Amino acid sequence: MTYDFRQSPVVDQVGIEERVARFNTRSIKKGSKVQALKLALNMIDLTTLEGKDTEGKVTQMCYKAMHPHLALPDLPSTAAVCVYPTMVKVAKEALKGSKVKVASVSTAFPSGNSTMQIKLLDTKLALDNGADEIDMVISRGEFLKGNYNFVFDEIAAIKDLTHKYNARLKVIFETGEISTLDNVRRASDIAIYAGADFIKTSTGKIGVAATMPVTLVMLDAIKDYYFKTGIQVGMKPAGGISTAKGALQYLVMLHETLGNAWLDNKWFRFGASSLANDLILQLEKEAKGVYFSKDYISVD
Amino acid sequence: MAKKEPKKLEYFTDWKYAPSPEATDHIRLQKQYDLFINGKFVKPNSGKYFDTINPATEEKISSIAEANDKDVDSAVKAARGAYDKTWSKMPAKERAKYIYRIARLIQERARELSVIETLDGGKSIRESRDIDVPLAANHFFYYAGWADKLEYAFPNRHPKSLGVAGQVIPWNFPLLMAAWKIAPALATGNTVVLKPAETTSLTALKLAEIIQESGLPDGVVNIITGHGPVGASMVNHKDINKIAFTGSTNVGKWIQKAVAGTDKKLTLELGGKAANIIFEDAPINQAVEGIINGIFFNQGHVCCAGSRLFVQESVAEEVIRKLKDRLETLIVGDPLDKNTDIGAINSKMQLNKINEYLKIGVNDGAEMYQSSCTIPKKGFFVRPTLFLNTSQSHRISQEEIFGPVLAIQTFRTIEEVIEKANNIPYGLSAGVWTDKGSRIFNLTSKLRAGVVWANTYNKFDPTSPFGGYKESGFGREGGLHGLMPYLKF
Numbered sequence: 129m130t131y132d133f134r135q136s137p138v139v140d141q142v143g144i145e146e147r148v149a150r151f152n153t154r155s156i157k158k159g160s161k162v163q164a165l166k167l168a169l170n171m172i173d174l175t176t177l178e179g180k181d182t183e184g185k186v187t188q189m190c191y192k193a194m195h196p197h198l199a200l201p202d203l204p205s206t207a208a209v210c211v212y213p214t215m216v217k218v219a220k221e222a223l224k225g226s227k228v229k230v231a232s233v234s235t236a237f238p239s240g241n242s243t244m245q246i247k248l249l250d251t252k253l254a255l256d257n258g259a260d261e262i263d264m265v266i267s268r269g270e271f272l273k274g275n276y277n278f279v280f281d282e283i284a285a286i287k288d289l290t291h292k293y294n295a296r297l298k299v300i301f302e303t304g305e306i307s308t309l310d311n312v313r314r315a316s317d318i319a320i321y322a323g324a325d326f327i328k329t330s331t332g333k334i335g336v337a338a339t340m341p342v343t344l345v346m347l348d349a350i351k352d353y354y355f356k357t358g359i360q361v362g363m364k365p366a367g368g369i370s371t372a373k374g375a376l377q378y379l380v381m382l383h384e385t386l387g388n389a390w391l392d393n394k395w396f397r398f399g400a401s402s403l404a405n406d407l408i409l410q411l412e413k414e415a416k417g418v419y420f421s422k423d424y425i426s427v428d
Numbered sequence: 429m430a431k432k433e434p435k436k437l438e439y440f441t442d443w444k445y446a447p448s449p450e451a452t453d454h455i456r457l458q459k460q461y462d463l464f465i466n467g468k469f470v471k472p473n474s475g476k477y478f479d480t481i482n483p484a485t486e487e488k489i490s491s492i493a494e495a496n497d498k499d500v501d502s503a504v505k506a507a508r509g510a511y512d513k514t515w516s517k518m519p520a521k522e523r524a525k526y527i528y529r530i531a532r533l534i535q536e537r538a539r540e541l542s543v544i545e546t547l548d549g550g551k552s553i554r555e556s557r558d559i560d561v562p563l564a565a566n567h568f569f570y571y572a573g574w575a576d577k578l579e580y581a582f583p584n585r586h587p588k589s590l591g592v593a594g595q596v597i598p599w600n601f602p603l604l605m606a607a608w609k610i611a612p613a614l615a616t617g618n619t620v621v622l623k624p625a626e627t628t629s630l631t632a633l634k635l636a637e638i639i640q641e642s643g644l645p646d647g648v649v650n651i652i653t654g655h656g657p658v659g660a661s662m663v664n665h666k667d668i669n670k671i672a673f674t675g676s677t678n679v680g681k682w683i684q685k686a687v688a689g690t691d692k693k694l695t696l697e698l699g700g701k702a703a704n705i706i707f708e709d710a711p712i713n714q715a716v717e718g719i720i721n722g723i724f725f726n727q728g729h730v731c732c733a734g735s736r737l738f739v740q741e742s743v744a745e746e747v748i749r750k751l752k753d754r755l756e757t758l759i760v761g762d763p764l765d766k767n768t769d770i771g772a773i774n775s776k777m778q779l780n781k782i783n784e785y786l787k788i789g790v791n792d793g794a795e796m797y798q799s800s801c802t803i804p805k806k807g808f809f810v811r812p813t814l815f816l817n818t819s820q821s822h823r824i825s826q827e828e829i830f831g832p833v834l835a836i837q838t839f840r841t842i843e844e845v846i847e848k849a850n851n852i853p854y855g856l857s858a859g860v861w862t863d864k865g866s867r868i869f870n871l872t873s874k875l876r877a878g879v880v881w882a883n884t885y886n887k888f889d890p891t892s893p894f895g896g897y898k899e900s901g902f903g904r905e906g907g908l909h910g911l912m913p914y915l916k917f
Binding site: 137163383384386 | 441448554757
């Protein structure tokens with residue numbers, strides 16, 4: 129299949145923002161709310177990506193991923209934990225026997241400013257340590273220069289590697305840096321056609337992270353590809369989603385854009401660290417009728 | 429890569445939204461409503477009342493007075509008296525204060541007005557809450573600002589008020605149309621006799637309460653209810669200086685004949701059958717959204733609805749596929765539910781008319797496609813409908829249906845689409861979707877339509893004039909232009 133990325137569909141920002149505003153008028157109550165809160169919890173990639181991460185912190189986070197809140201029975205685990213390559217072994221060990229996956233960032237995360245050789249080695253390190261999923265970043269500099277083939281080849285090379293390990297590949301655009309919605313659409317098409325299993329908005333390391341308009345453009349790209357090929361691609365907004373209300377709005381958008389087939393953590397993830405606790409708080413409220421103090425919810 | 433046959437996407441099967449109805453317990457409605465004449469609610473001369481029902485449940489909400497010629501006469505007398513004694517003599521900036529106060533009171537009672545609009549008319553609460561009521565308030569705010577600036581609006585032309593304005597409004601945007609009519613009339617110093625449509629009188633009568641509360645001098649605004657003959661009586665009344673009518677083209681033609689040879693000024697805002705034109709370079713996903721908004725807004729009960737879709741051949745397959753897909757995510761049902769996209773058809777009569785057109789479309793050979801949604805058993809509902817493979821000569825492509833029914837044609841060249849878009853007795857509005865700015869300007873000058881939206885649809889603002897060409901009427905409402913029909917120079 130050939131695809132000229134200069135010919136990616138244009139996006140009208142005003143139209144996108146209006147559509148998002150419509151999603152946000154949906155009123156999700158009662159049973160449908162509880163269902164969505166649990167689904168959102170089950171879609172989280174619980175994340176710690178700091179220079180000061182310790183093995184202890186990662187281990188604690190892994191426990192939280194498996195058992196988000198013991199006081200409430202029947203809560204799902206999160207989808208995955210997301211860590212640096214050096215922490216993959218620790219996470220893998222801590223999550224042994226559970227369904228929670230280990231995702232590792234790679235390719236000189238978060239800037240992506242390195243050589244292909246280093247990026248491949250970085251990814252191989254994570255995979256050798258047992259990562260189930262790789263969150264790579266694209267070279268935004270090359271993208272903004274218009275070197276779309278470079279970006280495509282880079283993604284395809286990493287995909288080649290992850291494929292050998294049977295790991296799934298998420299491709300991060302850092303949408304705050306490529307800035308326009310037309311660029312977001314083009315990056316989505318490049319990544320999807322280069323074999324991304326997931327496309328992902330942001331690293332969480334710069335000021336502008338995931339937004340609903342950006343996510344909608346990416347969902348539209350996924351949908352267009354699905355209509356053309358019948359192949360599903362996953363979506364991961366990351367950074368900036370910290371409230372249950374926000375997460376529900378994303379789920380409404382996902383649901384009404386891609387339908388039931390995507391309402392599963394195989395196809396949608398939230399990259400977030402503090403979202404889980406707000407979801408738990410709201411689930412407690414739905415179960416018991418009153419809000420609890422945040423002191424009752426662990427902060428791992 | 430093996431090309432699999434693309435599947436249809438499914439919605440609302442695994443995750444259904446629980447009902448989320450807007451509360452109605454705060455609504456104060458009387459069992460019976462009288463005529464609002466000279467600042468008071470008075471019983472109709474006929475002694476007759478008719479039922480107003482909720483089109484979503486077919487249950488009675490209230491009884492509305494049926495005015496007759498005598499009531500029309502006393503309403504006009506009250507308006508004339510108020511014009512002569514107070515309103516025409518009042519300094520313009522004082523007039524503005526009353527208009528401003530009405531706007532504020534609409535805002536304060538926005539929730540109540542929205543719920544009543546939805547109960548009485550069948551439109552979704554999302555629309556009455558987010559569009560009708562805020563826009564109605566904005567119209568009063570906007571024209572309040574003009575009241576003492578008419579000399580600046582029309583320099584050296586010495587604008588003067590006309591006297592008594594008789595206004596007849598339709599059922600599709602009851603409160604909003606009342607605002608479109610009353611606000612500029614008051615700002616220009618005229619007094620008003622207004623008749624709402626018989627199926628949707630309630631928010632106009634609530635507006636009468638608001639007008640009472642605002643302290644507007646008695647008789648400046650009179651609101652009389654009833655059926656067609658009440659409007660006819662207004663049109664024929666000797667002491668009315670201006671008729672403003674929004675409604676069907678047939679009635680508009682009759683009104684124009686009736687006022688011929690009199691010195692009544694006239695504005696008519698009538699039907700439409702707008703072309704919504706999608707070029708191959710358009711932002712397709714947003715265009716699809718615009719098509720949906722263009723035809724399904726307010727159940728298609730919109731005179732400027734984008735009811736004729738023209739898609740460029742090269743993207744027709746994609747656009748139609750996406751339209752069919754988007755149809756499945758439209759929630760049709762209880763208008764009071766905050767998640768409802770498409771509410772109830774306004775009346776049994778209108779429902780029958782729409783259903784008749786569905787039959788005509790199929791019989792004429794167009795291919796009908798409807799959403800698979802289930803519609804409530806009770807009440808007046810229609811599934812959102814597309815007609816594919818329609819011809820320019822099909823009745824569904826020529827006549828105004830005023831329902832959630834879209835007739836789709838394809839085109840190849842720009843000349844072809846301009847010719848087809850203009851080949852209709854109407855000329856109220858049009859939509860153009862393209863990434864090319866120059867093409868937009870080319871089309872806006874060639875499409876014979878009062879409003880042309882570019883890369884959007886159904887956008888309304890008090891500052892923007894609205895009105896038609898050809899059989900869609902004449903005169904403009906909104907903006908600076910909206911003042912002119914209420915002034916003499």
